[in-house]
Every structure is written in structure tokens, then in C-alpha cells.
Amino acid sequence: MTMTGTDQDLYPSRLTEPRPPLKREHPAVWGDASGPFTRDELDAHEARGYTVIDDFLGAGEVTDYTAELLRLSDAPELATDERVIRERSTGAVRSVFAVHHLSEKLDRLTRDPRLLDRARQLLGSDVYLHQTRINYMPGFRGTGFYWHSDFETWHAEDGMPIPRAVSCSLALTDNYPFNGGLMVMPGSHKTFVSSVGETPEDNHASSLQAQEVGVPSEEDISQLAEQYGIDQFTGAAGSALWFDSNIMHGSGNNITPFPRSNIFMVFNSVENELVHPYAAPASRPEHIAHRENVAPLR
Amino acid sequence: MTMTGTDQDLYPSRLTEPRPPLKREHPAVWGDASGPFTRDELDAHEARGYTVIDDFLGAGEVTDYTAELLRLSDAPELATDERVIRERSTGAVRSVFAVHHLSEKLDRLTRDPRLLDRARQLLGSDVYLHQTRINYMPGFRGTGFYWHSDFETWHAEDGMPIPRAVSCSLALTDNYPFNGGLMVMPGSHKTFVSSVGETPEDNHASSLQAQEVGVPSEEDISQLAEQYGIDQFTGAAGSALWFDSNIMHGSGNNITPFPRSNIFMVFNSVENELVHPYAAPASRPEHIAHRENVAPLR
Numbered sequence: 001m002t003m004t005g006t007d008q009d010l011y012p013s014r015l016t017e018p019r020p021p022l023k024r025e026h027p028a029v030w031g032d033a034s035g036p037f038t039r040d041e042l043d044a045h046e047a048r049g050y051t052v053i054d055d056f057l058g059a060g061e062v063t064d065y066t067a068e069l070l071r072l073s074d075a076p077e078l079a080t081d082e083r084v085i086r087e088r089s090t091g092a093v094r095s096v097f098a099v100h101h102l103s104e105k106l107d108r109l110t111r112d113p114r115l116l117d118r119a120r121q122l123l124g125s126d127v128y129l130h131q132t133r134i135n136y137m138p139g140f141r142g143t144g145f146y147w148h149s150d151f152e153t154w155h156a157e158d159g160m161p162i163p164r165a166v167s168c169s170l171a172l173t174d175n176y177p178f179n180g181g182l183m184v185m186p187g188s189h190k191t192f193v194s195s196v197g198e199t200p201e202d203n204h205a206s207s208l209q210a211q212e213v214g215v216p217s218e219e220d221i222s223q224l225a226e227q228y229g230i231d232q233f234t235g236a237a238g239s240a241l242w243f244d245s246n247i248m249h250g251s252g253n254n255i256t257p258f259p260r261s262n263i264f265m266v267f268n269s270v271e272n273e274l275v276h277p278y279a280a281p282a283s284r285p286e287h288i289a290h291r292e293n294v295a296p297l298r
Numbered sequence: 299m300t301m302t303g304t305d306q307d308l309y310p311s312r313l314t315e316p317r318p319p320l321k322r323e324h325p326a327v328w329g330d331a332s333g334p335f336t337r338d339e340l341d342a343h344e345a346r347g348y349t350v351i352d353d354f355l356g357a358g359e360v361t362d363y364t365a366e367l368l369r370l371s372d373a374p375e376l377a378t379d380e381r382v383i384r385e386r387s388t389g390a391v392r393s394v395f396a397v398h399h400l401s402e403k404l405d406r407l408t409r410d411p412r413l414l415d416r417a418r419q420l421l422g423s424d425v426y427l428h429q430t431r432i433n434y435m436p437g438f439r440g441t442g443f444y445w446h447s448d449f450e451t452w453h454a455e456d457g458m459p460i461p462r463a464v465s466c467s468l469a470l471t472d473n474y475p476f477n478g479g480l481m482v483m484p485g486s487h488k489t490f491v492s493s494v495g496e497t498p499e500d501n502h503a504s505s506l507q508a509q510e511v512g513v514p515s516e517e518d519i520s521q522l523a524e525q526y527g528i529d530q531f532t533g534a535a536g537s538a539l540w541f542d543s544n545i546m547h548g549s550g551n552n553i554t555p556f557p558r559s560n561i562f563m564v565f566n567s568v569e570n571e572l573v574h575p576y577a578a579p580a581s582r583p584e585h586i587a588h589r590e591n592v593a594p595l596r
Contacts, residue, residue: 140516146553177475178530178550218438222555230554232476252476253551255444256528257520 011163013156013194014214014279021220022192026162028244030124030269036117045122049189049247052233056114056240057170066172068103069134069261072096083287087143097133098287099263106132110265111297115168118242119267122166126296130154130165130268131289136261142180142254147221149193150266151245153214156279157199158289163189165245165268172261175234180254182241185228188248193220199280204288216248224248270296309461311454311492312512312577319518320490324460326542328422328567334415343420347487347542350531354412354538355468364470366401367432367559370394381585385441395431396585397561404430408563409595413466416540417565420464424594428452428463428566429587432470434559440478440552445519447491448564449543451512454577455497456587461487463543463566470559473532478552480539483526486546491518497578502586514546522546568594 011022029046033039037051045051057065073093078084083102085095100107109115110129119127137143150167154160175181193216203213216224228248233241243249245266254260268274273294277283286292309320327344331337335349343349355363371391376382381400383393398405407413408427417425435442448465452458473479491514501511514522526546531539541547543564552558566572571592575581584590 140519144551144553176528178481178528180550183476183554218555221438225555230474230476250553252478252553253442255442255548255550256481257516257523 009278010161011151011155011192011194011278013152014199015194015196016198018196018217019194021223022194024163024190024192024246026164028163028189029122030164031121032124034121036114037121042121045242048186050184050186050241050243052235053240053242054235055238057238059238062172062237064105065109065170065263066261068105069136069172072099072102072134073136078102082285090141092138093136095133095135097131098290099134100129100132100265106134106263109263115265116297119166119168122242123164123267123269126270127267128270128294128297129290130160130266132263132265134261134263137180137254137259139179139257139259140255142260144180144251144253147216147248147250148214149216149246149248152193152195154245154289156214157203157277157284159275159277159283160245160268161272161275163244163246164272165266167243167245167264167266169233169241169243170263171235171237171239171241172263173259174236175239175260176256176258177232177234179256179258179260180251181260182233182249182251183230184233184243185224185248186231187228188224189244189246191224192246193224193248201281203280204284221248267297270294307576308459309449309453309490309492309576311450312497313492313494314496316494316515317492319521320492322461322488322490322544324462326461326487327420328462329419330422332419334412335419340419343540343542346484347545348482348484349540350533351538351540352533353536355536357536360470360535362403363407363468363561364559366403367434367470370397370400370432371434376400380583388439390436391434393431393433395429396588397432398427398430398563399585404561407561413563414595417464417466420540421462421565421567424568425565426568426592426595427588428458428564430561430563432559432561435478435552435557437477437555437557438553440558442478442549442551445514445546445548446512447514447544447546450491450493452543452587454512455501455575455582457573457575457581458543458566459570459573461542461544462570463564465541465543465562465564467531467539467541468561469533469535469537469539470561471557472534473537473558474554474556475530475532477554477556477558478549479558480531480547480549481528482531482541483522483546484529485526486522487542487544489522490544491522491546499579501578502582519546565595568592
């Protein structure tokens with residue numbers, strides 16, 4: 001069964017002219033209520049586009065994965081690795097990509113039934129990893145990310161046909177309302193917001209530090225915020241945030257002394273394999289958008 | 299009665315070497331419980347260093363003062379006035395100083411008994427205006443202010459002898475946890491944090507856009523956050539925040555579509571008149587730190 005027409009661009013973006021937001025036709029939840037999520041949880045996820053699960057990781061796990069994060073951030077052999085993204089101003093590590101290739105522990109985590117069963121249920125199929133990374137936002141001078149839909153980028157720059165992917169962010173630090181935590185617009189995943197402007201070659205080299213293309217207009221952001229409001233993800237360390245690939249989200253900066261770090265993994269349906277990018281001259285590198293191994297994750 | 303020894307610097311700052319934070323000996327509340335604040339409210343203010351009063355302004359007042367703010371921001375005759383402070387990057391108006399000289403409505407507001415009686419009660423004496431301004435933080439790209447104590451600056455750069463001053467911020471827009479609202483460390487007003495570094499001449503010309511001198515160390519901020527925690531001011535439009543001159547506070551940036559504006563006024567005790575700056579070559583201009591009119595406000 002193939003749900004996706006790869007020859008047709010159902011979510012056009014990077015346009016020459018502004019276009020009003022589109023109603024998204026595809027669901028967020030593709031599976032049935034056979035568990036682990038209950039019917040009510042699935043319905044809430046379909047409506048809001050995200051689900052928070054407290055105490056998803058135990059305290060020991062948080063400690064272990066934090067040690068992994070520190071090890072990878074400081075690893076001399078990764079100092080100039082393209083998978084390590086640094087703050088533009090300070091050079092501090094901001095993200096490390098493809099962490100399931102760099103850490104056995106994190107590889108095992110991506111295949112943990114707590115994650116895998118939920119990803120499969122939400123997407124209604126086998127899944128594979130589209131992207132994994134760890135994110136680190138330091139205290140005092142952490143910089144956020146402006147509003148965006150991940151799917152807009154994955155579609156335009158990676159060739160992901162439809163929004164049949166889900167992200168899971170596992171908090172390794174406490175998320176307060178004031179230390180640069182994720183803001184989401186609940187329900188906004190039902191609206192596809194296109195952006196204006198052609199994607200330059202090698203856009204990813206700068207866009208992972210600060211997005212400049214694929215940015216929604218202020219008018220569209222205002223309209224979405226008016227319609228859907230803004231929620232903040234404020235779970236304690238160990239909590240999990242599952243969120244739809246097309247939800248509008250962003251984060252402010254962080255001047256508090258409390259840093260913020262998380263493990264981030266994106267599950268894509270095996271029925272939604274990447275094709276040629278819909279609005280970019282070439283695919284992004286393998287460590288940002290996996291194409292080589294799309295076998296069902298086990 | 300003079301409470302203040304102007305010949306002695308009780309709060310040394312802008313030092314050549316870091317020095318541990320000092321215990322502040324002066325109270326935050328100088329008056330008695332004769333009203334409008336009750337004994338409990340005064341005790342809470344003394345302990346926390348701030349007090350929030352919801353619905354302090356009526357809806358009609360919020361509308362009126364917002365119109366005043368817009369009028370002053372757009373006034374052609376103020377386009378190059380030194381009292382108008384602009385965002386470094388965009389040129390948008392960030393603050394207008396000495397608004398009680400520029401607006402009859404705002405002048406009347408500073409003398410409104412709702413404000414004046416509370417200021418007198420907190421400071422236990424007649425009061426005058428040390429500073430007034432309106433602040434405007436735009437949506438999408440509003441930039442915040444890093445952690446600081448106002449009194450540290452007013453003492454070092456304006457010659458305010460002791461922390462016997464109180465600020466009142468009147469919200470003209472709703473303050474959410476996510477649109478760059480004020481963060482305060484409750485109780486931190488009891489600790490004086492000195493800063494390291496000599497004050498350059500004309501520091502105010504840049505410091506009102508982005509503070510570079512008089513900044514507490516990350517070590518001191520961490521210690522205070524650990525000891526006192528962080529509260530956010532999240533009142534609706536019309537709410538009032540009274541806060542002690544020495545409370546540690548700051549604000550993050552604002553990527554939401556919701557701008558944030560307020561009227562800000564600083565009442566100083568007439569027994570705490572400015573002297574020569576304690577740690578700067580010269581006084582700041584009159585519109586930032588009033589010296590000419592220190593008659594009791596009526």
C-alpha cells in the first residue's frame with residue numbers, strides 16, 4: 001500500500017508569491033487504539049498535534065543519557081565533524097546529529113518499545129529514523145529557534161512527501177516557562193503554511209544555526225497564534241513530548257542559569273520514504289535526512 | 299531626618315576585582331500599615347521584593363494610555379529626541395523617557411493617589427520621580443534585557459545613596475509566560491550584587507539598548523537563582539507590578555506575535571536625593587535620572 005503520490009506536490013512551499021495557508025488533509029494519527037496510546041490519547045493527539053508524557057524516562061536514564069550528551073559534545077574526534085552544529089557567536093555545541101550512529105546507548109533507545117510502539121501506533125505502519133539529534137541550549141546566552149513547521153523543511157528540502165512523521169523530544173533537563181522551552185501552537189498541524197523564497201544551495205549549512213529560508217510570514221504566524229493560541233512544553237527532566245511533523249513551533253532565548261537539553265528523534269512511516277526534494281536543488285546530507293537505511297526499525 | 303550617609307559608599311560596585319554579594323541592611327518597606335497596603339501585603343513585599351496588583355488600571359485607562367504611547371512613539375517632533383531609545387538593529391522605538399514631561403495624561407497618572415499613596419507608604423516619606431518611561435517590546439523580534447539590579451546602576455551611575463526607591467510597571471498589554479515578560483528573583487533585593495568593570499564615559503548612550511557594564515557575573519546570577527528561584531510577571535493588561543529598586547530581574551526575547559508594553563515609573567524617597575555618582579565620571583542626563591525637580595510629588 002502506498003499512501004503517497006510522489007509525483008504530485010501536495011504541500012507547495014518556497015514560493016515566489018505568498019499563498020494563504022492550506023488545510024492539511026492527512027491525519028496526524030494513522031493507527032488504531034491497540035496501545036500503548038488509548039483512544040482518548042490518540043484523539044487528543046489528533047486534535048492538538050502533540051502529547052506530553054511525564055516520567056517517560058527514569059532518573060537513572062536521564063543521568064546516563066546526559067553523560068552521553070556530554071561525551072559526544074566534548075569528543076575530540078568529533079571536534080570538526082559536520083554532525084556537530086555550533087552556536088554562531090560562541091562556538092559552543094548546539095546540536096549533534098545522527099546520534100544513533102555515534103552512541104550505542106542512544107541507538108538502543110530509538111528502538112526501545114516505549115518509543116517504537118508509540119511511533120508505530122501514531123503513524124499506523126512500520127517506521128524508520130528520519131533524523132536523530134541531541135540539542136543543548138546553554139544558560140545565560142542560549143538562542144532559540146524562530147517559528148517553523150519541521151515538515152515544511154523536510155518536504156521542501158528533503159523530499160518527504162506527506163506529514164506522516166512524528167518527533168519525540170526527551171527532556172534531559174527541567175523545562176521551565178522561562179528557559180527557552182518549546183512553544184507550540186496546538187492544532188496548527190492541521191494547517192500547512194507555505195513560505196516565500198527559493199531555497200539556496202547548501203541552505204542547511206546555515207539554517208541549522210539560524211533559519212533564514214522556510215520562515216513563515218508574520219501575517220501567517222499572527223493568524224495561527226490568534227486561531228490556536230500558544231502552549232509551552234514545561235515538563236521535568238525525563239518527560240517526553242511527541243509532536244506532529246507539521247505543528248508550528250519555536251523557542252525563545254534563555255538568559256536564566258538553567259540550560260536545556262534533550263534527545264530528539266524523528267520517526268517517519270516506511271510508506272512515506274523520501275523522494276527528490278520538492279523545493280530545493282539537491283538533497284541535504286545523510287546525517288540530517290536519512291535515506292540509506294529505511295528498513296523498518298526493530 | 300536624613301537616613302542616608304552620602305559620604306560613605308555602602309554599596310560599592312564597578313570594582314576592579316570580583317567581591318561576594320553583600321547583605322543589604324536597608325529595608326524594602328519603610329512605612330507603616332496605614333494603607334493602602336495592608337500589613338500582610340507590606341510583609342509580603344518586604345520578603346519577596348515585589349507585589350502584583352491585578353486590575354490596577356481600568357480597561358478605558360489601558361486604551362487611553364496605549365494611545366498616548368503610540369502618539370509619543372510616532373511624534374515627528376520626537377523623531378531625533380534623546381529621550382526616545384530605539385532598537386539597535388531595527389530602529390524601532392524601544393523606550394521613551396521622561397514621559398511625564400511629554401504627556402499631560404501620564405504626568406497626571408504619576409500623581410494619581412492609587413500610585414502616590416502606595417509609593418509613599420512603601421518608602422515611608424514623601425517621594426519624587428527619579429525616572430519615568432514607556433517601554434515597547436514588539437512581537438516577533440523583541441529583545442529582552444539581561445539580569446540586573448536597577449539600584450546597582452542608579453547608585454553607580456546616578457548617585458542614588460541607598461535602595462529607598464520603588465518602581466511601578468503598569469502593563470498595557472497582556473503578559474504571558476512566553477512574550478518576554480519580566481522575570482524576577484523573589485527575595486534577591488536583600489542581596490546587593492556588585493559588578494566588575496569601570497563605567498565608561500557616556501555609558502548610557504549604549505547601555506539603554508544593551509547593557510554591557512554593571513552586569514552581574516554568571517556565578518552570582520546562578521547563586522541567586524539557586525537561592526531565590528525565578529518568578530515571572532504574567533498579569534493581564536491593566537495590572538501593576540511594584541518592585542524594589544534592588545531586585546534582580548531580566549527578560550528574555552519575544553518571538554510571539556504578542557507585543558508587550560508598559561508604563562514604568564520610579565519613585566524615590568525625598569530623603570534619598572541623588573549625590574555625585576558613586577562609580578561613574580559624571581551624572582547621566584536629566585531625562586534618565588531627574589535631579590532638577592525633587593520636590594515632593596503632589
